[in-house]
Amino acid sequence: MSERVSTTTRGGQATTGLGEPTTAPGPLRIETVVVPADLDAPEAWAVHGTVLVSEAVDTQVYGHTDLSLDAGTVVGTVASGDYRRTVRRVAVADGAAPGSPARPEDVVGRSMVSLPLEGSTHVALVHVAVHPEHRRCGVGTALWDDALALARDAGRSVVQGDSSFAPEPSPGPDALEAPTGSGRVPRDAAATRFVLGRGFTLEQVQRHSTLGLPVPAERLDPLRAAATERAADYRVHVWTDDVPEEWLDQLAVLETRMSTDAPSAGLEIEEDPWDAQRVRTTLQDVHDRGQGFVVAAAEHVPTGSLAGFSMVSLPHDKPEVVYQEDTLVLREHRGRSLGMLVKVAVVDELARSRPAARRVHTWNAQENAHMLAINVALGFAPASVDAEWQLRLDPPA
Numbered sequence: 023m024s025e026r027v028s029t030t031t032r033g034g035q036a037t038t039g040l041g042e043p044t045t046a047p048g049p050l051r052i053e054t055v056v057v058p059a060d061l062d063a064p065e066a067w068a069v070h071g072t073v074l075v076s077e078a079v080d081t082q083v084y085g086h087t088d089l090s091l092d093a094g095t096v097v098g099t100v101a102s103g104d105y106r107r108t109v110r111r112v113a114v115a116d117g118a119a120p121g122s123p124a125r126p127e128d129v130v131g132r133s134m135v136s137l138p139l140e141g142s143t144h145v146a147l148v149h150v151a152v153h154p155e156h157r158r159c160g161v162g163t164a165l166w167d168d169a170l171a172l173a174r175d176a177g178r179s180v181v182q183g184d185s186s187f188a189p190e191p192s193p194g195p196d197a198l199e200a201p202t203g204s205g206r207v208p209r210d211a212a213a214t215r216f217v218l219g220r221g222f223t224l225e226q227v228q229r230h231s232t233l234g235l236p237v238p239a240e241r242l243d244p245l246r247a248a249a250t251e252r253a254a255d256y257r258v259h260v261w262t263d264d265v266p267e268e269w270l271d272q273l274a275v276l277e278t279r280m281s282t283d284a285p286s287a288g289l290e291i292e293e294d295p296w297d298a299q300r301v302r303t304t305l306q307d308v309h310d311r312g313q314g315f316v317v318a319a320a321e322h323v324p325t326g327s328l329a330g331f332s333m334v335s336l337p338h339d340k341p342e343v344v345y346q347e348d349t350l351v352l353r354e355h356r357g358r359s360l361g362m363l364v365k366v367a368v369v370d371e372l373a374r375s376r377p378a379a380r381r382v383h384t385w386n387a388q389e390n391a392h393m394l395a396i397n398v399a400l401g402f403a404p405a406s407v408d409a410e411w412q413l414r415l416d417p418p419a
């Protein structure tokens with residue numbers, strides 16, 4: 023799953039979130055997460071500590087760890103630097119000297135700074151999370167100050183990220199409305215106060231939805247039939263854990279268009295260029311972090327070109343869980359139910375090759391009415407919301 027980077031911990035309405043310190047922090051050091059020789063090596067403590075913080079935070083927000091980081095993803099994002107540089111840090115509240123050994127359970131917070139190297143190279147994507155048992159004592163502030171320094175040192179002028187809330191609040195004075203007119207987040211949540219106090223603005227709200235599997239035939243069959251009838255000039259290709267070489271260039275075109283065609287509200291996002299080699303590298307990264315994938319692509323038969331696609335990733339250590347990755351139909355091919363066609367094809371393939379799967383997690387901009395309508399028809403139900411934040415940094419004095 024593509025990690026949804028954020029400036030704050032994922033703090034639900036009932037959680038304390040990051041917040042400002044109410045007591046003086048104890049001894050605290052911040053260490054860089056390194057790529058260990060293997061995950062059983064002593065130097066892997068920071069990797070496993072990152073996972074423990076992620077699991078604790080997600081359990082408090084969602085009541086489960088479906089979306090939590092795993093060790094393979096932590097290592098993979100740090101090790102893979104062809105298209106973005108990722109720096110992960112952990113906060114350890116033990117007062118020991120930098121570089122001294124620690125235990126995973128000594129980690130009280132984590133951060134990630136992701137720096138795109140192609141497309142949006144002015145942006146730093148930042149995430150800070152604090153273990154629920156160690157909030158309101160300055161850990162989040164220390165990690166944020168460190169992350170901000172990394173972003174500035176890398177010459178970035180914009181910081182972006184998100185924070186998650188469950189459930190979405192009702193309209194009213196206690197809710198902060200997205201400027202797009204779609205979606206709300208709790209105004210008084212600690213995570214909201216944290217980012218607003220540092221100059222961030224809310225640009226967009228995304229809906230996180232889940233689909234129970236298997237999808238009943240009485241719901242899926244009519245959707246498949248209607249989409250197939252409307253897409254007479256198209257055929258669907260389904261690829262599991264590999265994509266044939268002859269389609270890599272066209273899949274790269276779709277990924278490039280994904281970077282600008284998906285609704286992004288006021289977020290400063292530039293086109294992210296993909297080529298066949300980047301597709302190869304990205305798919306290999308999926309395998310390296312212990313996941314499989316399914317891609318369904320719609321080919322326009324008269325031209326032999328791909329018009330749309332949908333991809334999901336499958337964590338091997340969580341066989342019941344599926345993560346929706348990108349879904350896109352090129353603008354020039356819309357209005358023919360291709361989005362439904364490829365998403366149904368993915369669901370069909372999951373039933374065949376991933377029978378243990380029980381739920382799919384997906385994210386959509388709240389203003390993306392067309393894709394949300396497809397998901398609702400399939401049976402996706404709202405689970406939480408993500409606030410998309412942005413901070414424009416002042417130029418150096």
